[in-house]
Amino acid sequence: MSEAIVRALGLLAAFDRTLLEIAGLSLRVSLSAVLIAALLGLPLGAAIAVGRFPGRQAAIVVLNAFMGLPPVVVGLIVYLALSRAGPLGPLGILFTPRAMVIAQALLIVPIVAALTRQIVEDAWREHREQLVSLGASAGRAALSLLWDTRFSLTTVVLAGFGRASAEVGAVMIVGGNIDGVTRVMTTAIALETSKGDLPLALALGLVLITLVMLLNASAYFIAEAARRRYG
Amino acid sequence: MLALALERVAYTANGQRIIDDLSAEFTAGERSVILGANGAGKSVLLRLCHGLLQPTSGTIRWNSGGSGKPRDAMVFQRPVMLRRSVLHNLTYALALAGVPWRERKARARTALAKAGLEALAKRSARVLSGGEQQRLALARAWALEPTVLFLDEPTANLDPVATREVEAIIQAIHSAGTKVIMTTHNLGQARRLGDEILFIARGRLIERAPADVFFRAPASVDAAAFLRGELP
Numbered sequence: 001m002s003e004a005i006v007r008a009l010g011l012l013a014a015f016d017r018t019l020l021e022i023a024g025l026s027l028r029v030s031l032s033a034v035l036i037a038a039l040l041g042l043p044l045g046a047a048i049a050v051g052r053f054p055g056r057q058a059a060i061v062v063l064n065a066f067m068g069l070p071p072v073v074v075g076l077i078v079y080l081a082l083s084r085a086g087p088l089g090p091l092g093i094l095f096t097p098r099a100m101v102i103a104q105a106l107l108i109v110p111i112v113a114a115l116t117r118q119i120v121e122d123a124w125r126e127h128r129e130q131l132v133s134l135g136a137s138a139g140r141a142a143l144s145l146l147w148d149t150r151f152s153l154t155t156v157v158l159a160g161f162g163r164a165s166a167e168v169g170a171v172m173i174v175g176g177n178i179d180g181v182t183r184v185m186t187t188a189i190a191l192e193t194s195k196g197d198l199p200l201a202l203a204l205g206l207v208l209i210t211l212v213m214l215l216n217a218s219a220y221f222i223a224e225a226a227r228r229r230y231g
Numbered sequence: 232m233l234a235l236a237l238e239r240v241a242y243t244a245n246g247q248r249i250i251d252d253l254s255a256e257f258t259a260g261e262r263s264v265i266l267g268a269n270g271a272g273k274s275v276l277l278r279l280c281h282g283l284l285q286p287t288s289g290t291i292r293w294n295s296g297g298s299g300k301p302r303d304a305m306v307f308q309r310p311v312m313l314r315r316s317v318l319h320n321l322t323y324a325l326a327l328a329g330v331p332w333r334e335r336k337a338r339a340r341t342a343l344a345k346a347g348l349e350a351l352a353k354r355s356a357r358v359l360s361g362g363e364q365q366r367l368a369l370a371r372a373w374a375l376e377p378t379v380l381f382l383d384e385p386t387a388n389l390d391p392v393a394t395r396e397v398e399a400i401i402q403a404i405h406s407a408g409t410k411v412i413m414t415t416h417n418l419g420q421a422r423r424l425g426d427e428i429l430f431i432a433r434g435r436l437i438e439r440a441p442a443d444v445f446f447r448a449p450a451s452v453d454a455a456a457f458l459r460g461e462l463p
Contacts, residue, residue: 127311129307130307147314148313148315150314151314229355231314231355231356231358
């Protein structure tokens with residue numbers, strides 16, 4: 001065990017190539033997924049927060065429920081859609097990083113949208129009369145409140161990133177864990193552990209944790225500084 | 232000639248009648264103070280006039296002589312500012328009002344200067360004191376150059392110094408030609424700022440009179456009782 005840890009640190013210190021490749025792909029996939037999820041989830045959440053339309057409550061319940069979507073189920077659905085016989089089969093992107101991005105984005109859109117809805121709705125409660133008094137349309141108000149709650153929303157996007165980078169099931173199914181092509185940190189950890197190559201698994205685990213810690217720490221301190229400055 | 236006419240306006244919420252068969256007309260010029268106890272319906276009345284609420288029955292009509300509804304603005308009891316600078320809170324309001332991009336900053340700065348806030352232009356609006364935020368809310372409303380300004384208990388949350396500053400700005404807005412319609416439950420403020428008093432109780436307009444007449448000799452039992460309840 002201690003030997004495995006020493007060798008894991010050795011891999012990290014030597015900037016092991018396999019390790020860097022895997023970590024790099026993980027980052028690319030999860031950052032792309034979180035970018036897409038933010039582009040979709042932030043406006044969606046704000047629209048539900050500010051809008052008044054039939055089925056709004058149902059939409060909120062569904063979004064909240066989908067925050068806990070099991071990754072393997074999302075993986076299965078994306079797999080079915082992208083498989084040769086599926087509706088998106090002709091794209092030919094199953095077992096590529098793109099498929100993994102789609103799966104992770106689907107997984108975290110509900111998280112980003114649901115939390116955004118909560119935050120923007122609280123802000124809307126505070127600002128509604130004033131914004132309506134100034135003549136803001138619902139769409140304009142939604143955009144203004146997205147900007148007004150930007151510090152809280154960074155945490156939301158980070159939560160999405162955390163979920164995307166940490167999940168195994170979806171990327172395993174749609175990516176296939178192909179060495180050098182679709183192998184990311186989580187699938188590699190699962191594989192190497194089952195093979196008994198604990199040093200690489202441990203090293204990847206350390207990278208994953210460090211990465212998530214760094215991101216969250218920077219987001220926390222940026223948000224704190226901003227809160228002090230902007231109130 | 233501006234006129235805002237309320238005809239037999241009623242407003243019901245959750246089965247409770249908050250404004251009850253109220254008719255009144257406001258014309259340009261003198262400062263109208265809507266006076267009444269907490270829960271009398273003053274705030275709801277202002278929101279109906281401003282269009283934030285729709286009457287359950289009755290009509291509210293604007294007549295500006297010219298085309299359409301004249302511009303009106305409202306200042307609330309608790310100022311709500313966006314998480315951006317003092318100046319940008321003003322330019323934001325001007326943008327919503329359709330003021331061309333090039334004119335916004337100059338107009339915002341003029342309004343800030345009139346409210347004595349030009350030194351704070353770059354500060355974040357949310358970190359200002361309550362009094363400063365309320366002055367900013369007044370500057371924001373003033374920048375819109377409204378024909379009518381509604382004020383809902385604008386000093387209810389402020390200390391005496393801030394109250395005096397806010398009252399001075401309201402006075403200046405009135406002097407610059409804006410029709411002021413404000414609510415208060417503060418008799419001193421009604422005396423200082425009111426040209427005419429509309430006394431409201433239980434959602435009804437009980438009495439309307441020039442301020443000096445109202446305070447000297449209230450015609451209704453309700454108003455007399457309200458005046459007697461004055462704290463030293």
